Amino acid sequence: MKPNSKKSSIFLAIGLVLLAALLWALSMPAIGSYRANLASRLVDQALSQQDDKQKLSLLQQAQMVDSSSQKATLALTDFWKSQGNLNKAVAALGTSSQPNYMLMGDLSLLAQNYPKALSYYSQASKNKPTAASLAGEAKALYNLEKTNEGCTRSAQAAKLSLLSQEAKDALAACTILGGVSQEATALDTLRPVLTARESAYFLIDTAVYKIGESRLLDTKVKTAYDWLLLSKLASARGDLSLAISRLQDGLTLDGSSKQLNSQAIELYRLLGDKSKQQDYQERLRQLQFTKYQ
Numbered sequence: 001m002k003p004n005s006k007k008s009s010i011f012l013a014i015g016l017v018l019l020a021a022l023l024w025a026l027s028m029p030a031i032g033s034y035r036a037n038l039a040s041r042l043v044d045q046a047l048s049q050q051d052d053k054q055k056l057s058l059l060q061q062a063q064m065v066d067s068s069s070q071k072a073t074l075a076l077t078d079f080w081k082s083q084g085n086l087n088k089a090v091a092a093l094g095t096s097s098q099p100n101y102m103l104m105g106d107l108s109l110l111a112q113n114y115p116k117a118l119s120y121y122s123q124a125s126k127n128k129p130t131a132a133s134l135a136g137e138a139k140a141l142y143n144l145e146k147t148n149e150g151c152t153r154s155a156q157a158a159k160l161s162l163l164s165q166e167a168k169d170a171l172a173a174c175t176i177l178g179g180v181s182q183e184a185t186a187l188d189t190l191r192p193v194l195t196a197r198e199s200a201y202f203l204i205d206t207a208v209y210k211i212g213e214s215r216l217l218d219t220k221v222k223t224a225y226d227w228l229l230l231s232k233l234a235s236a237r238g239d240l241s242l243a244i245s246r247l248q249d250g251l252t253l254d255g256s257s258k259q260l261n262s263q264a265i266e267l268y269r270l271l272g273d274k275s276k277q278q279d280y281q282e283r284l285r286q287l288q289f290t291k292y293q
Contacts, residue, residue, distance in 0.1 A: 039066035086111035131164035138170040151179035169206040224254035
Protein backbone atom coordinates (compact mmCIF):
# COMPACT_ATOMS: atom_id res chain seq x y z
CA MET A 1 0.00 0.00 0.00
CA LYS A 2 1.27 3.44 -0.91
CA PRO A 3 2.11 5.89 1.90
CA ASN A 4 -0.68 8.25 0.81
CA SER A 5 -3.17 5.37 0.89
CA LYS A 6 -2.09 4.49 4.43
CA LYS A 7 -2.51 8.11 5.53
CA SER A 8 -5.94 8.25 3.90
CA SER A 9 -6.98 5.05 5.68
CA ILE A 10 -5.82 6.42 9.04
CA PHE A 11 -7.62 9.71 8.53
CA LEU A 12 -10.73 7.85 7.40
CA ALA A 13 -10.67 5.67 10.54
CA ILE A 14 -10.18 8.71 12.77
CA GLY A 15 -13.01 10.47 10.96
CA LEU A 16 -15.34 7.53 11.46
CA VAL A 17 -14.53 7.38 15.17
CA LEU A 18 -15.14 11.12 15.56
CA LEU A 19 -18.38 10.85 13.59
CA ALA A 20 -19.55 7.96 15.78
CA ALA A 21 -18.68 9.93 18.91
CA LEU A 22 -20.53 12.97 17.58
CA LEU A 23 -23.62 10.91 16.73
CA TRP A 24 -23.52 9.29 20.19
CA ALA A 25 -23.26 12.69 21.87
CA LEU A 26 -26.14 14.04 19.80
CA SER A 27 -28.27 11.02 20.65
CA MET A 28 -27.77 11.35 24.42
CA PRO A 29 -30.40 14.07 24.98
CA ALA A 30 -32.90 12.01 22.98
CA ILE A 31 -32.10 8.89 25.01
CA GLY A 32 -32.39 10.87 28.25
CA SER A 33 -35.72 12.30 27.19
CA TYR A 34 -37.02 8.84 26.25
CA ARG A 35 -35.97 7.41 29.63
CA ALA A 36 -37.60 10.30 31.50
CA ASN A 37 -40.85 9.87 29.57
CA LEU A 38 -40.83 6.11 30.09
CA ALA A 39 -40.22 6.51 33.83
CA SER A 40 -43.05 9.04 34.04
CA ARG A 41 -45.44 6.68 32.23
CA LEU A 42 -44.50 3.80 34.54
CA VAL A 43 -45.20 5.97 37.60
CA ASP A 44 -48.59 7.03 36.20
CA GLN A 45 -49.39 3.38 35.51
CA ALA A 46 -48.33 2.41 39.03
CA LEU A 47 -50.50 5.05 40.66
CA SER A 48 -53.55 3.65 38.90
CA GLN A 49 -52.96 0.17 40.34
CA GLN A 50 -54.95 -1.15 43.29
CA ASP A 51 -52.65 -4.10 43.91
CA ASP A 52 -49.66 -3.06 46.04
CA LYS A 53 -47.33 -5.69 44.56
CA GLN A 54 -47.97 -4.49 41.01
CA LYS A 55 -47.66 -0.87 42.11
CA LEU A 56 -44.31 -1.54 43.79
CA SER A 57 -42.99 -3.44 40.77
CA LEU A 58 -43.86 -0.60 38.39
CA LEU A 59 -42.39 2.05 40.69
CA GLN A 60 -39.14 0.11 41.03
CA GLN A 61 -38.97 -0.27 37.25
CA ALA A 62 -39.50 3.48 36.84
CA GLN A 63 -36.60 4.27 39.13
CA MET A 64 -34.35 1.74 37.41
CA VAL A 65 -35.16 3.25 34.01
CA ASP A 66 -34.27 6.77 35.17
CA SER A 67 -32.55 7.10 38.55
CA SER A 68 -32.50 10.90 38.15
CA SER A 69 -36.30 11.10 37.92
CA GLN A 70 -37.61 12.96 40.97
CA LYS A 71 -41.13 11.87 40.06
CA ALA A 72 -40.15 8.18 40.22
CA THR A 73 -38.07 8.57 43.38
CA LEU A 74 -40.74 10.50 45.29
CA ALA A 75 -43.50 8.13 44.15
CA LEU A 76 -41.53 5.13 45.45
CA THR A 77 -40.79 7.04 48.67
CA ASP A 78 -44.49 7.83 49.12
CA PHE A 79 -45.36 4.17 48.54
CA TRP A 80 -43.15 3.03 51.40
CA LYS A 81 -44.46 5.83 53.63
CA SER A 82 -48.00 4.62 52.95
CA GLN A 83 -46.89 1.15 54.04
CA GLY A 84 -45.58 2.56 57.31
CA ASN A 85 -42.00 1.66 56.41
CA LEU A 86 -40.04 4.89 56.77
CA ASN A 87 -36.66 3.15 56.60
CA LYS A 88 -37.45 1.79 53.13
CA ALA A 89 -38.71 5.24 52.14
CA VAL A 90 -35.29 6.63 53.08
CA ALA A 91 -33.57 3.81 51.17
CA ALA A 92 -35.64 4.69 48.08
CA LEU A 93 -34.42 8.28 48.27
CA GLY A 94 -30.86 7.00 48.57
CA THR A 95 -31.04 5.17 45.22
CA SER A 96 -31.56 8.43 43.36
CA SER A 97 -28.60 9.78 41.40
CA GLN A 98 -29.30 13.09 43.17
CA PRO A 99 -30.15 12.20 46.81
CA ASN A 100 -32.26 14.67 48.77
CA TYR A 101 -30.35 14.57 52.05
CA MET A 102 -32.70 16.97 53.81
CA LEU A 103 -35.72 14.78 53.12
CA MET A 104 -33.71 11.68 54.06
CA GLY A 105 -32.86 13.37 57.35
CA ASP A 106 -36.48 14.36 57.99
CA LEU A 107 -37.76 10.82 57.39
CA SER A 108 -34.97 9.24 59.45
CA LEU A 109 -35.79 11.63 62.29
CA LEU A 110 -39.49 10.72 62.03
CA ALA A 111 -38.54 7.01 62.10
CA GLN A 112 -36.48 7.81 65.21
CA ASN A 113 -33.28 6.57 63.61
CA TYR A 114 -31.23 9.39 65.08
CA PRO A 115 -27.67 8.44 64.00
CA LYS A 116 -28.82 8.23 60.37
CA ALA A 117 -30.78 11.47 60.66
CA LEU A 118 -27.68 13.25 61.94
CA SER A 119 -25.59 11.77 59.12
CA TYR A 120 -28.02 12.93 56.42
CA TYR A 121 -28.48 16.41 57.86
CA SER A 122 -24.69 16.74 58.13
CA GLN A 123 -24.41 15.71 54.49
CA ALA A 124 -26.99 18.35 53.57
CA SER A 125 -24.96 20.96 55.51
CA LYS A 126 -21.65 19.86 54.02
CA ASN A 127 -21.61 21.96 50.86
CA LYS A 128 -23.98 24.78 51.80
CA PRO A 129 -25.40 24.78 55.34
CA THR A 130 -28.86 26.23 55.80
CA ALA A 131 -30.87 27.10 58.90
CA ALA A 132 -33.04 24.04 58.22
CA SER A 133 -30.13 21.60 57.85
CA LEU A 134 -28.37 22.90 60.98
CA ALA A 135 -31.62 22.82 62.96
CA GLY A 136 -32.08 19.24 61.76
CA GLU A 137 -28.62 18.39 63.09
CA ALA A 138 -29.56 20.04 66.40
CA LYS A 139 -32.73 17.95 66.77
CA ALA A 140 -30.88 14.72 65.94
CA LEU A 141 -28.23 15.60 68.53
CA TYR A 142 -30.87 16.31 71.19
CA ASN A 143 -32.37 12.88 70.58
CA LEU A 144 -28.90 11.38 70.90
CA GLU A 145 -28.69 13.15 74.29
CA LYS A 146 -25.93 15.47 73.10
CA THR A 147 -27.73 18.57 74.27
CA ASN A 148 -24.93 21.13 74.26
CA GLU A 149 -23.77 20.07 70.79
CA GLY A 150 -27.35 20.45 69.66
CA CYS A 151 -27.50 23.92 71.21
CA THR A 152 -24.40 24.90 69.25
CA ARG A 153 -26.03 23.80 66.00
CA SER A 154 -29.24 25.63 66.86
CA ALA A 155 -27.25 28.83 67.49
CA GLN A 156 -25.52 28.42 64.12
CA ALA A 157 -28.92 27.93 62.48
CA ALA A 158 -30.25 31.13 64.08
CA LYS A 159 -27.22 33.10 62.88
CA LEU A 160 -27.96 32.03 59.32
CA SER A 161 -31.61 33.04 59.55
CA LEU A 162 -33.27 34.82 62.45
CA LEU A 163 -36.64 34.23 60.77
CA SER A 164 -36.25 30.45 60.46
CA GLN A 165 -38.98 28.65 62.44
CA GLU A 166 -36.80 25.52 62.50
CA ALA A 167 -33.99 27.51 64.15
CA LYS A 168 -36.40 29.08 66.66
CA ASP A 169 -37.81 25.66 67.58
CA ALA A 170 -34.31 24.20 67.98
CA LEU A 171 -33.29 27.10 70.25
CA ALA A 172 -36.43 26.74 72.34
CA ALA A 173 -35.77 22.99 72.69
CA CYS A 174 -32.24 23.84 73.86
CA THR A 175 -33.71 25.99 76.64
CA ILE A 176 -36.28 23.39 77.70
CA LEU A 177 -33.58 20.71 77.82
CA GLY A 178 -31.39 22.92 80.00
CA GLY A 179 -28.68 23.38 77.40
CA VAL A 180 -26.27 26.27 77.06
CA SER A 181 -26.71 28.79 74.25
CA GLN A 182 -26.42 32.59 74.33
CA GLU A 183 -29.00 32.85 71.55
CA ALA A 184 -31.48 30.90 73.72
CA THR A 185 -31.27 33.38 76.62
CA ALA A 186 -34.27 35.33 75.36
CA LEU A 187 -36.33 32.15 75.56
CA ASP A 188 -35.47 31.33 79.17
CA THR A 189 -38.92 32.45 80.30
CA LEU A 190 -40.38 29.53 78.33
CA ARG A 191 -38.94 26.86 80.62
CA PRO A 192 -40.65 27.67 83.97
CA VAL A 193 -43.96 28.50 82.26
CA LEU A 194 -44.46 25.07 80.70
CA THR A 195 -45.81 22.15 82.71
CA ALA A 196 -44.16 18.73 82.37
CA ARG A 197 -46.89 17.67 79.93
CA GLU A 198 -46.62 20.89 77.91
CA SER A 199 -42.85 20.57 77.62
CA ALA A 200 -43.31 16.97 76.44
CA TYR A 201 -45.81 18.15 73.81
CA PHE A 202 -43.44 20.88 72.64
CA LEU A 203 -40.49 18.51 72.33
CA ILE A 204 -42.55 15.97 70.37
CA ASP A 205 -43.90 18.73 68.10
CA THR A 206 -40.33 19.87 67.38
CA ALA A 207 -39.11 16.31 66.64
CA VAL A 208 -37.20 15.81 69.89
CA TYR A 209 -39.10 12.56 70.10
CA LYS A 210 -36.99 10.50 72.49
CA ILE A 211 -36.98 12.95 75.38
CA GLY A 212 -40.52 14.15 74.69
CA GLU A 213 -41.81 10.58 74.79
CA SER A 214 -39.90 9.86 77.98
CA ARG A 215 -41.33 12.95 79.69
CA LEU A 216 -44.86 12.12 78.58
CA LEU A 217 -44.53 8.55 79.85
CA ASP A 218 -43.38 9.94 83.20
CA THR A 219 -46.61 11.88 83.73
CA LYS A 220 -48.64 10.16 86.46
CA VAL A 221 -52.06 10.71 84.91
CA LYS A 222 -52.41 10.45 81.14
CA THR A 223 -55.12 11.80 78.88
CA ALA A 224 -56.57 10.14 75.78
CA TYR A 225 -54.56 12.63 73.70
CA ASP A 226 -51.37 11.57 75.48
CA TRP A 227 -52.00 7.96 74.46
CA LEU A 228 -52.68 9.08 70.88
CA LEU A 229 -49.29 10.80 70.68
CA LEU A 230 -47.53 7.83 72.28
CA SER A 231 -49.27 5.45 69.85
CA LYS A 232 -48.15 7.53 66.86
CA LEU A 233 -44.55 7.59 68.10
CA ALA A 234 -44.48 3.81 68.42
CA SER A 235 -46.05 3.40 64.98
CA ALA A 236 -43.52 5.74 63.34
CA ARG A 237 -40.63 3.58 64.49
CA GLY A 238 -42.40 0.42 63.31
CA ASP A 239 -43.53 -0.97 66.68
CA LEU A 240 -47.15 -1.63 65.74
CA SER A 241 -47.93 -3.92 68.68
CA LEU A 242 -46.94 -1.19 71.15
CA ALA A 243 -48.84 1.36 69.07
CA ILE A 244 -52.01 -0.77 69.32
CA SER A 245 -51.55 -1.26 73.07
CA ARG A 246 -51.21 2.48 73.65
CA LEU A 247 -54.15 3.15 71.37
CA GLN A 248 -56.37 0.83 73.41
CA ASP A 249 -55.38 2.69 76.58
CA GLY A 250 -56.53 5.89 74.93
CA LEU A 251 -59.81 4.39 73.70
CA THR A 252 -60.50 3.13 77.22
CA LEU A 253 -60.44 6.75 78.36
CA ASP A 254 -62.34 8.14 75.38
CA GLY A 255 -63.93 5.68 72.98
CA SER A 256 -65.67 8.52 71.14
CA SER A 257 -62.41 10.21 70.07
CA LYS A 258 -62.38 10.56 66.29
CA GLN A 259 -58.59 10.95 66.32
CA LEU A 260 -58.11 7.69 68.21
CA ASN A 261 -60.58 5.80 66.01
CA SER A 262 -58.87 7.17 62.89
CA GLN A 263 -55.52 6.03 64.32
CA ALA A 264 -57.02 2.56 64.87
CA ILE A 265 -58.11 2.40 61.22
CA GLU A 266 -54.60 3.32 60.08
CA LEU A 267 -52.85 0.85 62.40
CA TYR A 268 -55.05 -2.08 61.42
CA ARG A 269 -54.58 -1.14 57.75
CA LEU A 270 -50.83 -1.39 58.23
CA LEU A 271 -51.29 -4.74 59.99
CA GLY A 272 -53.48 -6.00 57.15
CA ASP A 273 -56.38 -6.74 59.50
CA LYS A 274 -59.33 -5.75 57.29
CA SER A 275 -61.92 -6.96 59.79
CA LYS A 276 -60.65 -4.69 62.57
CA GLN A 277 -60.15 -1.88 60.09
CA GLN A 278 -63.80 -2.12 59.00
CA ASP A 279 -64.95 -2.26 62.64
CA TYR A 280 -63.30 1.06 63.41
CA GLN A 281 -64.47 2.58 60.13
CA GLU A 282 -68.02 1.72 61.19
CA ARG A 283 -67.40 3.23 64.65
CA LEU A 284 -66.15 6.40 63.05
CA ARG A 285 -69.21 6.58 60.79
CA GLN A 286 -71.46 6.16 63.82
CA LEU A 287 -69.63 8.96 65.63
CA GLN A 288 -70.03 11.27 62.65
CA PHE A 289 -73.72 10.33 62.36
CA THR A 290 -74.28 11.00 66.06
CA LYS A 291 -72.70 14.44 65.72
CA TYR A 292 -75.40 15.55 63.26
CA GLN A 293 -78.37 14.12 65.19
